[in-house]
Amino acid sequence: MPSHDLATLPSLADGFGGSPWWVRVIVQVGVGSVIAFMLLSWLQKSVDKKLDESLRLGRDTVQAQTIANAKMTDFADTQLRQTELLLLVQRQVCANTAKTDDARDRCYATTAK
Numbered sequence: 001m002p003s004h005d006l007a008t009l010p011s012l013a014d015g016f017g018g019s020p021w022w023v024r025v026i027v028q029v030g031v032g033s034v035i036a037f038m039l040l041s042w043l044q045k046s047v048d049k050k051l052d053e054s055l056r057l058g059r060d061t062v063q064a065q066t067i068a069n070a071k072m073t074d075f076a077d078t079q080l081r082q083t084e085l086l087l088l089v090q091r092q093v094c095a096n097t098a099k100t101d102d103a104r105d106r107c108y109a110t111t112a113k
Contacts, residue, residue, distance in 0.1 A: 026034050094107035 091107050095104050098104040098107060
């Protein structure tokens with residue numbers, strides 16, 4: 001049986017005989033803790049990536065809706081002006097073709113009788 005000199009064996013006190021820093025960390029905190037930390041780091045990066053993508057899509061959607069709302073407002077304003085002009089022309093045609101003053105007055109009435 002070979003004999004071992006305890007003075008030559010690495011110990012925890014000297015950091016496993018000059019091992020790399022990451023080996024010393026694993027020894028100090030344990031393999032399970034290192035694996036948990038790596039998983040949490042990976043999860044954080046994945047969530048950050050998805051969150052950034054969701055925020056970008058949200059901003060793009062809000063911007064598109066703002067543009068669409070502005071276009072719809074412009075369209076509604078144009079439609080209102082065209083409807084008012086059409087009503088004005090219809091009233092003028094009504095007044096021009098009315099045979100009596102009473103009929104002419106009804107052309108400019110705001111409510112139907």
